[in-house]
Amino acid sequence: MKENEIRSFDDLLADVIDAGICSKCGGCVSVCSANMIGALKLDKNGFPTYTDKELCLACGLCHMICPHTHTVREEVKSRFDWKPPVGHYTNVISAKTTDPDVVEVATDGGVVTSLLIHMLEAGHIDGAVVSTSEDGYTRQAVVATSREQILQAAGSHFGELPHLEEVGEKYANYVSVVKFSCKDNTKKLKRLAVVGTPCQITSIRNMQALAIVPSDIITFTVGLFCMQCFEMSNLMDKEFIRRRHINPDDIATMNIKEDFILTLKSGITVHIPMKEIEEVARPACLKCDYFANDFADISVGGLGSPEKHTTVMIRTLRGRMMIADALAKKSIKMRESRSADEQRVYKHGMISLIEEYAARKEARARIYRDGSR
Ligand SMILES: Cc1cc2nc3c(=O)[nH]c(=O)nc-3n(C[C@H](O)[C@H](O)[C@H](O)COP(=O)(O)OP(=O)(O)OC[C@H]3O[C@@H](n4cnc5c(N)ncnc54)[C@H](O)[C@@H]3O)c2cc1C
Ligand code: SF4
Ligand code: SF4
Ligand code: SF4
Structure with missing residues (x-):
C-alpha cells in the first residue's frame, strides 16, 4: 500500500484486529455511525465488524482514528506539545476528595468523582461518560448528568468498556431522537467529560485532530493510567484467584497501583505482582505501550500516592483550570505535607514511578509484539 493511500475498514481488520492489537475502544464504530454511514458494529465479543460491507465508502476515517494505527500520531x-517519556505536564499532585459520600465509593482518593461532580455543578460540563456496574463484574458506559449518577459510577473496574461507542450512540441519538425518551435532556449534551483508558482517550484525540464528530462534544478528558485490562471471566475462572486460596465471593474491591490489589470483605488486602496478572490480561493489552494517558487533560492513578489519595498529572490549560477551581472550592484537597520540600519529594517520587511504569509497559509491549512471548 502506498504512503498516502486511503485505508478502509479492510485495512483496519488486517493492521489491527487480525493483528491482535484491537483494544475494543469502539472508536471506529462510533465514527462510522456518527457520520451516518453505519457500516460498522461491534460483534458479540466487542470487536468491530461490518454491518454491511456494501455501506462502506472506504473513507478511511475508522483507520485514521484507531489508536493503534498511529496515522495522526505526530x-x-x-x-x-508531547515530550518523552510521558508527554507534557505542568504539575503532578496527590489529592483526595472532601466529600464523605465519595470517600465511601471511590477507588483511590475519589478525585475523579469529585472533580466530575464539581464540573457538572459549576456548569463546566453537561454530563460525563463514566461506567457503572449492576452486577459488580460487568460494566456499562453511561452518560451521567447528575451527582447521583456520577457517584453511582465511582470505583474502578478493570474490564473492557467501549466508551466511544457510547458517545457515538449518544451523539447519533442527539440528531435522531428515535431511541431517546428524553429529547430535551439530549439537547443539553454539548459539553461532555469522558473518563477513559489511554487507548480510548487517544482515539478521541485522533478524532479531534481530524475534526470528526462526535469528538466536538468532548470538552474534558480524564485519562486513567493503565497497565492492562482483563476480562472478569478470565480473572475468576482461570484458577488465578483460587490458586491464591481466595474465594471470588469474598472479594470486595480490586485496584491497580504499584501492583494488583484485592481487598477482601474481611478487610485483608492481597497484593499480586504486575507480572503475575499478565496471564489474565487481554492479549491486546500486553502488546499495548500506552500507560500514562499522555493526551488527556489530566491523567490519574493510584501509583505513587498513599491510601485514599489519587495521583493527578495535570497536562493541559483546561486541566489546570479545572483542578485549580476544584481545589479553590474545596471539592478536593492536596495531600498534606509539612513543608514545600516534602511536597517536592512527593512530586518527584510520583513522577519517577510514572516514568518507570511507562518504561516497563513499553518494554513489555516490545516483547509481546516481537512474538517472543
Ligand atoms: C482499566 C483500568 C486500569 C487502571 N490501571 C491503573 C494502573 O495500572 N495504575 C494506576 O495507578 N491506576 C490505574 N487505574 C486508575 C485507578 O484505578 C483509579 O481509577 C484512579 O486512581 C482514580 O481514582 P479515583 O478514586 O480518583 O477515581 P473514582 O472517583 O473512583 O472514579 C473512577 C472513575 O473511573 C471510571 N471507570 C471505572 N472503570 C472504568 C473503565 N474500565 N473505563 C473507563 N472508566 C472507568 C468510573 O466510572 C469513575 O468515573 C486504572 C483504572 C482502570 C479503570
Ligand atoms: S465508511 Fe469509512 S469509517 Fe465506515 S467502515 Fe468504511 S472506511 Fe470505515
Ligand atoms: S478504533 Fe478501537 S475498536 Fe476500532 S479497531 Fe481500533 S482499537 Fe479496535
Ligand atoms: S492496556 Fe489499557 S490503554 Fe492499552 S489497550 Fe489495554 S485498556 Fe487500552
Whole structure:
C-alpha cells in the first residue's frame, strides 16, 4: 500500500484486529455511525465488524482514528506539545476528595468523582461518560448528568468498556431522537467529560485532530493510567484467584497501583505482582505501550500516592483550570505535607514511578509484539 493511500475498514481488520492489537475502544464504530454511514458494529465479543460491507465508502476515517494505527500520531503529539517519556505536564499532585459520600465509593482518593461532580455543578460540563456496574463484574458506559449518577459510577473496574461507542450512540441519538425518551435532556449534551483508558482517550484525540464528530462534544478528558485490562471471566475462572486460596465471593474491591490489589470483605488486602496478572490480561493489552494517558487533560492513578489519595498529572490549560477551581472550592484537597520540600519529594517520587511504569509497559509491549512471548 502506498504512503498516502486511503485505508478502509479492510485495512483496519488486517493492521489491527487480525493483528491482535484491537483494544475494543469502539472508536471506529462510533465514527462510522456518527457520520451516518453505519457500516460498522461491534460483534458479540466487542470487536468491530461490518454491518454491511456494501455501506462502506472506504473513507478511511475508522483507520485514521484507531489508536493503534498511529496515522495522526505526530499531529496529536504536536497539539499536546508531547515530550518523552510521558508527554507534557505542568504539575503532578496527590489529592483526595472532601466529600464523605465519595470517600465511601471511590477507588483511590475519589478525585475523579469529585472533580466530575464539581464540573457538572459549576456548569463546566453537561454530563460525563463514566461506567457503572449492576452486577459488580460487568460494566456499562453511561452518560451521567447528575451527582447521583456520577457517584453511582465511582470505583474502578478493570474490564473492557467501549466508551466511544457510547458517545457515538449518544451523539447519533442527539440528531435522531428515535431511541431517546428524553429529547430535551439530549439537547443539553454539548459539553461532555469522558473518563477513559489511554487507548480510548487517544482515539478521541485522533478524532479531534481530524475534526470528526462526535469528538466536538468532548470538552474534558480524564485519562486513567493503565497497565492492562482483563476480562472478569478470565480473572475468576482461570484458577488465578483460587490458586491464591481466595474465594471470588469474598472479594470486595480490586485496584491497580504499584501492583494488583484485592481487598477482601474481611478487610485483608492481597497484593499480586504486575507480572503475575499478565496471564489474565487481554492479549491486546500486553502488546499495548500506552500507560500514562499522555493526551488527556489530566491523567490519574493510584501509583505513587498513599491510601485514599489519587495521583493527578495535570497536562493541559483546561486541566489546570479545572483542578485549580476544584481545589479553590474545596471539592478536593492536596495531600498534606509539612513543608514545600516534602511536597517536592512527593512530586518527584510520583513522577519517577510514572516514568518507570511507562518504561516497563513499553518494554513489555516490545516483547509481546516481537512474538517472543
Ligand atoms: C482499566 C483500568 C486500569 C487502571 N490501571 C491503573 C494502573 O495500572 N495504575 C494506576 O495507578 N491506576 C490505574 N487505574 C486508575 C485507578 O484505578 C483509579 O481509577 C484512579 O486512581 C482514580 O481514582 P479515583 O478514586 O480518583 O477515581 P473514582 O472517583 O473512583 O472514579 C473512577 C472513575 O473511573 C471510571 N471507570 C471505572 N472503570 C472504568 C473503565 N474500565 N473505563 C473507563 N472508566 C472507568 C468510573 O466510572 C469513575 O468515573 C486504572 C483504572 C482502570 C479503570
Ligand atoms: S465508511 Fe469509512 S469509517 Fe465506515 S467502515 Fe468504511 S472506511 Fe470505515
Ligand atoms: S478504533 Fe478501537 S475498536 Fe476500532 S479497531 Fe481500533 S482499537 Fe479496535
Ligand atoms: S492496556 Fe489499557 S490503554 Fe492499552 S489497550 Fe489495554 S485498556 Fe487500552
